[in-house]
Amino acid sequence: MKNKRxxxxxxxxxxxxxxxFGPGLSRLKQSLTLNRQLKEELKQLQFKRVxxxxxxxxxxxxxxxxxxxxxxxxxxVVQLMSALSQLAVKYxxxxxxxxxxxxxxxxxxxxxxxxxxxxKVDGNFTSILQFMKELERTxxxxxxxxxxxxxxxxxxxxxxxxxxxxxxxxxAYFQAPPKSLGNITAPVAIVTPDDETVLTNLFGFTxxxxxxxxxxxxxxxxxxxxxxxxx
Amino acid sequence: MEVELVKKQLQxxxxxxxxKILGGKILTGLIFFLALFLVALxxxxxxxxxxNQRLEQQAALIKGQISSLSEIENKQTYLMAxxxxxxxxxxxxxxxxxxxxxxxxxxPQGAALKGFEINESGNIQLSGTVPDWLTLKLLTERxxxxxxxxxxxxxxxxxxxxxxxxxxxxxxxxxxxxxGKGGNEK
Numbered sequence: 001m002k003n004k005r006x007x008x009x010x011x012x013x014x015x016x017x018x019x020x021f022g023p024g025l026s027r028l029k030q031s032l033t034l035n036r037q038l039k040e041e042l043k044q045l046q047f048k049r050v051x052x053x054x055x056x057x058x059x060x061x062x063x064x065x066x067x068x069x070x071x072x073x074x075x076x077v078v079q080l081m082s083a084l085s086q087l088a089v090k091y092x093x094x095x096x097x098x099x100x101x102x103x104x105x106x107x108x109x110x111x112x113x114x115x116x117x118x119x120k121v122d123g124n125f126t127s128i129l130q131f132m133k134e135l136e137r138t139x140x141x142x143x144x145x146x147x148x149x150x151x152x153x154x155x156x157x158x159x160x161x162x163x164x165x166x167x168x169x170x171x172a173y174f175q176a177p178p179k180s181l182g183n184i185t186a187p188v189a190i191v192t193p194d195d196e197t198v199l200t201n202l203f204g205f206t207x208x209x210x211x212x213x214x215x216x217x218x219x220x221x222x223x224x225x226x227x228x229x230x231x
Numbered sequence: 232m233e234v235e236l237v238k239k240q241l242q243x244x245x246x247x248x249x250x251k252i253l254g255g256k257i258l259t260g261l262i263f264f265l266a267l268f269l270v271a272l273x274x275x276x277x278x279x280x281x282x283n284q285r286l287e288q289q290a291a292l293i294k295g296q297i298s299s300l301s302e303i304e305n306k307q308t309y310l311m312a313x314x315x316x317x318x319x320x321x322x323x324x325x326x327x328x329x330x331x332x333x334x335x336x337x338x339p340q341g342a343a344l345k346g347f348e349i350n351e352s353g354n355i356q357l358s359g360t361v362p363d364w365l366t367l368k369l370l371t372e373r374x375x376x377x378x379x380x381x382x383x384x385x386x387x388x389x390x391x392x393x394x395x396x397x398x399x400x401x402x403x404x405x406x407x408x409x410x411g412k413g414g415n416e417k
Contacts, residue, residue, distance in 0.1 A: 017265065020265075024269070024272045024276065025272065028272060028279065031283060038286035042293070045294060049296050049297055049300070052304055052307070053300070060310065063306075064306045067317070071313055071317050111316075112316045112320075133328070133332065136324050141320060143324045144327055147335070148343075149335070149344040150344075175313055177313070184294055188307055188308070195311075198321060
């Protein structure tokens, strides 16, 4: 009887202690968990800040500009036309028969898109070879997919005069930029020495200025009264 | 006999009193300990909450600093997002360029190349025409001994040569260049 009473008393004490200290202990546990999370978050944020402060602004700026020219975010049709025609002129080649396939676009898993197109160039052997060598080092980034060559020669034609007709099928590439930066605590990607080597390639590409009409051509208002010419 | 009973009763009363005193002391000690525990618990909770507030303030401060660096973060994210694809393209492009230059260098004057394709096993299928047998011989000699700056030809098979009187000689050649599958990078 006495033991039962003692046991009841002990259980009652435990229940009372649990009721009294339970919420307090629970709150402390939550606070400690939050503390650990905050410490971890702070560590990540500090690391991110140091990483961002360590990035050379000018170099990053130059890289982004070059990347956008070499590996654009949008379909680089105008840049392509401009670059190819100017490259052909550089090597005294006749550039013709361009054939674009804008419908053949499909994005890869990485979001990489390609734009297929074909064109013809005519000129001498050396010039076409030089054109071909520089083509893949010209912005926007292109890759020769197929080549067909016709080398026209004769007994009275010297090597320098040999006319070569080159038909090229080329892929140009573009990739849309990321849509968001993600969580603020997300670490900023650090450029590894291997990446640095790849990024140095951004400065080795030939870049031609994009030629676009800037002056308005033609009559601005079709219904304007015609001014008589002054004698 | 009576005296002994009283003595026993007295001992019992004494024992009870001692038990009560001891119980009271234990109860007081327990209450004191629990009060102390409650104070420690509250203090710890308070301290941890204060520490959390400080950490939150520090985090907010650093988030502000990071936000002020968002321009550089944008640029870095942009570069890193494109880097992987760019790297793959450069690697493929270098190989493609070398192949195109090698094929271009193989062709003698007068030859016409209808096209070249690279199949899944890395073999290159060349098809084209030459005006005469001498040019075809020159082509095969160049395949046998390519120029030093070009990729080495590991294997070459002339799969087709067709000739009709008065027409050009058509050829199909399969090449395996170094640096591809089963080949060594030059």
